[in-house]
Amino acid sequence: MNTLFPIYIKLDQVQTLLVGAGPVGLEKIQAIISNSPDARVKVVAEKVSTEFYEFIADKPLIELSNRSFSSVDLFEKQLVILATNNPKLNNLVRELCTKHHILLNVADKPSLCDFYLGSVVRKGNLKIGISTNGKSPTIAKRLKEFLNELLPEEIDETLNLMSDLRNQIQGDLKQKIEVLNAHTEQLVIKKEYDRAN
Known part of the structure; x- marks a missing residue:
């Protein structure tokens, strides 16, 4: 573990x-x-x-x-x-x-x-750290290569749009999280649909 x-x-x-x-x-x-x-x-x-x-x-x-x-x-x-x-x-x-x-x-x-x-995947403002708990740096390196190919280059544009949206939303933290979760859920659904078609 x-x-x-x-x-x-x-x-x-x-x-x-x-x-x-x-x-x-x-x-x-x-x-x-x-x-x-x-x-x-x-x-x-x-x-x-x-x-x-x-x-x-x-x-x-x-x-x-x-x-x-x-x-x-x-x-x-x-x-x-x-x-x-x-x-x-x-x-x-x-x-x-x-x-x-x-x-x-x-x-x-x-x-x-x-x-x-750990190995690090970078796409603009997105940074993903990969840890194998010190067991296998080679596996971490392979996962890095896989994620680099998998993640779209446009992800940074999406992050900037989400940042702008977060700054525009009114209300308390709970309300902001609900709105942002709804937007990102739609984003994931659309990506899955695009990939399937």
């Missing part, structure tokens, strides 16, 4: 630390920036790949320190991502994050994680 609680974090309002700047670190920073271009990330790594340097070259909100991790790197951080293959360091950071109430993700080590980085 997947008991994870899905949330969407405003990374431009959170201080994030990434430890590691090799291939896995590159994958993590790319995921962060593709989802949150204004994320403020501090990166600490003894070795930095050429590809990592190239990726962050035009991103002033990413601060890189080419050195070993130090406990002071956790100061004022709310989120930490480890992209290292150093079990001793991973366990040390796990202990420090627990002590200071900082959420931690450790690449390929589900048992050390407070949260996972």
Whole structure:
């Protein structure tokens, strides 16, 4: 049973630390920036790949320190991502994050994680996170590909129309929800009808 609680974090309002700047670190920073271009990330790594340097070259909100991790790197951080293959360091950071109430993700080590980085489907303002509870990132990737093909490009236009409608509806929250539910139900029925014909 997947008991994870899905949330969407405003990374431009959170201080994030990434430890590691090799291939896995590159994958993590790319995921962060593709989802949150204004994320403020501090990166600490003894070795930095050429590809990592190239990726962050035009991103002033990413601060890189080419050195070993130090406990002071956790100061004022709310989120930490480890992209290292150093079990001793991973366990040390796990202990420090627990002590200071900082959420931690450790690449390929589900048992050390407070949260996972799932696959993400994006269509304009629509964003769908996919979680396999850390069991199979490959399945999550395949589901992402499937949903990307399934969802129509016009979904963003529909979202904008629904946002305008929500702002125009008078009444209390319950009344607004009833009106919006009626509109979206018709939308789903119409899509099913169109697909059948």
